[in-house]
Amino acid sequence: MIVTIDGPAGTGKSTVAFLLAERLGLEFLDTGAMYRALTLCALERGLAPNDEVAMTALADEIDLRFDFHTAPPVLLVNGRPVGERIRAEDVTGAVSIVASHPPVREALVRAQREIGREHPRLVTEGRDQGTVVFPDAELKVYLDARPDVRAHRRALQLRSKPGADLAAIDETEILNAILARDRLDSTRATGRMRRPDDAVVVDTSELTTDEVVSELARLARERLREAVLAGGADDHDAAAGGRA
Ligand code: DC
Numbered sequence: 001m002i003v004t005i006d007g008p009a010g011t012g013k014s015t016v017a018f019l020l021a022e023r024l025g026l027e028f029l030d031t032g033a034m035y036r037a038l039t040l041c042a043l044e045r046g047l048a049p050n051d052e053v054a055m056t057a058l059a060d061e062i063d064l065r066f067d068f069h070t071a072p073p074v075l076l077v078n079g080r081p082v083g084e085r086i087r088a089e090d091v092t093g094a095v096s097i098v099a100s101h102p103p104v105r106e107a108l109v110r111a112q113r114e115i116g117r118e119h120p121r122l123v124t125e126g127r128d129q130g131t132v133v134f135p136d137a138e139l140k141v142y143l144d145a146r147p148d149v150r151a152h153r154r155a156l157q158l159r160s161k162p163g164a165d166l167a168a169i170d171e172t173e174i175l176n177a178i179l180a181r182d183r184l185d186s187t188r189a190t191g192r193m194r195r196p197d198d199a200v201v202v203d204t205s206e207l208t209t210d211e212v213v214s215e216l217a218r219l220a221r222e223r224l225r226e227a228v229l230a231g232g233a234d235d236h237d238a239a240a241g242g243r244a
Pocket of ligand 1: 009031035125126127128129181
């Protein structure tokens, strides 16, 4: 079973996807981390995020893989864990540009499908998981939330970091950055953030994480039951056809 969770930043995708995977006994894939790791590598090497040729060469060269033995899985770049550095502001500011290059997306989509083949019981989250990467997923979810709620959640997250400079955390600034990233993610030509037509849409603005996870777990179990029943009906039809 593959469950895709797409949607903009600050809707709780990563937390929800990870907890849902735990609850259903599935594995968890954070595809944003892959774009972030590539961006971090580019910054470390002094490459310009808008240089498509350089970004494509980098995407083809570096070895991005997850160690699925830990929960959540650890992302390794050329065998080295990248850790929380990929969530820093410089990476967040540049990642949408790196993710806008079609050949970069092709390379990462290929890598994600490969992970899907090796780990076919997966909850995967990103921007294009239900539309491009796993169009045949059993359950597609699109998480959304009001922009002010998303900015507030991000501010809380930043304030809770050890050593956070509380005075420097400005919610209006965060909101503007979130809206700018949404615009870039949803207007680029390739892999544009889009709600899959067959997705279940959940607005998380007024819901707790547990409420969202419980609802999605219920939906996933329902889909599985339907798939099993449909499989049973097919077997029955085939058997009946064979007898006829
Ligand atoms: O979910 P996140 O904030 O970690 O994602 C980081 C960036 O990567 C985000 O700006 C959009 C991009 N991204 C993407 O284009 N496609 C994905 N499947 C996942 C993330």
